[in-house]
Amino acid sequence: MNPNKSFSSGSRSGKTSLSEINVTPMVDVMLVLLIVFMVSAPLMQQGVEVNLPKADAGSLHQTDDPIVISIEKNQNIVFEKKNYSVASLAARLTSLANSKPNSQILVQADQSVSYGVVAKVMAELKKSHFTRVGLVTDPEK
Secondary structure, eight states: OOTTOOEEOTTOOSEEOOOOOOOHHHHHHHHHHHHHHHHHTGGGOOSOOOOOOBOOOOOOOOSSOOEEEEEOTTOOEEETTEEEOHHHHHHHHHHHHHHOTTOEEEEEEOTTSOHHHHHHHHHHHHHTTOOEEEEOOBOOO
């Protein structure tokens, strides 16, 4: 068979070409993108590593991305990837309350942090007029 010869359709004398879409490059690109997203998804988690207390409290209904304030084992307060003292956190929360008044705030504190530190952060949240505040825990087994 001659490769330069086109296919003819029965009794018609006109030439028609055989058109096929090669999907192999598209499938290759899609598989590479899938692998990239699978590898990068765990790296995009927000917050810092803390040893959360265990509690059987159920989950909160979240309508948007919550704002996370973390209190580390050494009592560092981490918010937006920056360290804050209680006083500097109060100023930042006041400006945040003006721009996003109905935001949900989640406080995740290491279980070895004293209750007083968590209470101070919660008091600053109340002074800043945030009403949707939750505590992050790990579920009990």
